[in-house]
Amino acid sequence: MQWTEKYRPKFFGDIKGQNLAVEKIREFIKKPDLKEALILHGPPGTGKTALAYVTANEINAEIFELNASDLRNKEKMKEILRPAIEQKSLSKINKLILVDEIDGVSEVDRGGLTELMNLINISSYPIIMTANNIWNKKFSAIRKKCELVQLKEIDYKTIKDVLIFILRKEKNFVDNDILTNIAIKAKGDLRAAINDLQVIAGMEEPSILTDERNKEVDIFSALRLIFKGKPTNDVLKTFDSVNMSTDEIILWIEENIPAEYHGEALARAYDLLSKVDIFKRRIYRQQYWRFLLYENIFLSYGISSSKKETKNLGFTSYKKPTRILKIWMNNQRTAKKKSIAQKYSKYVHVGEKRALKEFPLIKKIILSNPKIKKELKLDEDEIVYLKG
């Protein structure tokens, strides 16, 4: 059985990392008259559908699920929906209508969106919709009718906690580093992380690096050839056998130039790398892929020829580029900074950007008085961030 199914949350308390959204939904179902509709929106794997099912469970309702193609079929809609929405008095059971993935509903396509609007207007049952991107223009009419609830990318610590929880239940064990790696790689998508975990936990020797490790062997010998060898025409073909995109190779070279080159060789090599970067932008801007050829030549032969003599023949241990990961992790951290600035700016009538600019001062002020933390309704994570 898929773990994503097995460990699907049942109650609000089971939902991890989406406190704000859960709070909003509790408010929504507390209202006595459940006529409005609700849209849960956010990136894949953040718990939209799960949250809809949990909501149904919490209010003892039966889920009535529709998808985009059902909406397009007018006859079918009539057939299915009319009884469901009009005969409320006949059955005592609550119903909750779930329209999953409304991104798939197209505006031109035989009035799928119009039908959805009708549904919202006439339904006497609460409606929950899910969407990845609710800011699409085609949804502007629907947005007005609905309460929007945003689900955020789940931060990697929360993902890791869930993974550990599942492993305990399964009486299984996976190395801590690998867990961290899965959690970070998932980029906020909990479902993807759980799926990865199930695959890895099932392996004899758990390791997610199998695929990446092979790549690394290739890149290591390629780097050695370029940095230590003489520039020959063979060097031009170095990257043919490396199963890696040019953009990734750029990062590897960037990380490791200073391990091999110094002084003038260092400056020449970086100058070439800087030109590679300019070609890279030209490719993106003009979609002229032939420029890739020059990138390749500079990265291999060019970097190799940057040195005057080959004297550093000993072993050099090349490092894996970590810059992108660090930037990503930093963004995770500053996400907290942003959410604090958001709360602060609403409260003191100032723009968010301004609050971010003044953040060092604001941080001191918030920390100076516990009452302010309460006033701003900062959560545990945000306070930890401020103290850290």
Added chain:
Amino acid sequence: MVSEIWTEKYRPSKFSEVVGQDEVMKRVESLTNSLNIPHLLFAGPAGTGKSTLALIIVKELFKENWKENYLELNASDERGINVVREKVKNFARTKSLGTIPFKIIFLDEADALTPEAQQALRRTMENYSTTCRFILSCNYSSKIIDPIQSRCALFRFKLLEKKDIEKVIQKIIQRENLTITPEAIEKIYEGSEGDCRRCINLLQSTSSISPSITADLVSTILSDAKPKDIKVVLDYAISGDFQNAREKLFDVMLRESISGQDVVKAIQKEIWNLPVEPEIKVKLTEKTGEAEFRIVEGSDPFIQLQALLASFVLAGLGK
């Protein structure tokens, strides 16, 4: 509940309490007393009382119902003009509560909107003119398109003078049982650059260290609040330690979230303080200019900055 954040706690709630904007206050107060106001445009630097005045107006007009009749938006934070329009639409749909026949929408930093977006805003202002009054705020009125300016009464806010800032500081010092030296007041005024919000924030964060505020304490707070300098990075590079130079640079950029172009600017200024020959300074400036150009042309500023740091390593070798 009284806020513990001083910018809120000491926010003026009456026209007479606002410092430094006497002319504006007189005119706006008489407008407000007539119970009918036109659209308003507040132009002036940050921290001079624009949001405060908007809040005073709504509280005067609606008394205890002000929250229901007031919408505050910040143009630079919302996701574009469409979101602004939608929020305005939702808010304007219902009638105002009480005797005043309109509601008030305060759009802060309206000059962050592009001219096209301002055109759309103008339409919105017209559509809801029977039920809503707009108060727009901006730093420069010239950034607001003429059709909007002509629909608003314009008020210009001045930077606060030293005597105004001093008044604000003294009031807070007294209420919070603090002491302050004249030099510290001078320092806070300098650091605040006439921005009253920043002045109060400076005062509160300094007071979190000690209740007797001195110029030295204020200086510590001010230097903490400034991004750390690029000098250390260049010192590493000149001494030939490229690895540390780039690590430090990356750190600074991440922590302070500064862009590649900002770094280049800082480096360019720092060149003149380096212990190298004049001709090398010129060479480095040329390299810096080239790096700035390549950052604009290229895709990854950090690669361009590393190339620049490598030139500083060479400069350290006298080349």
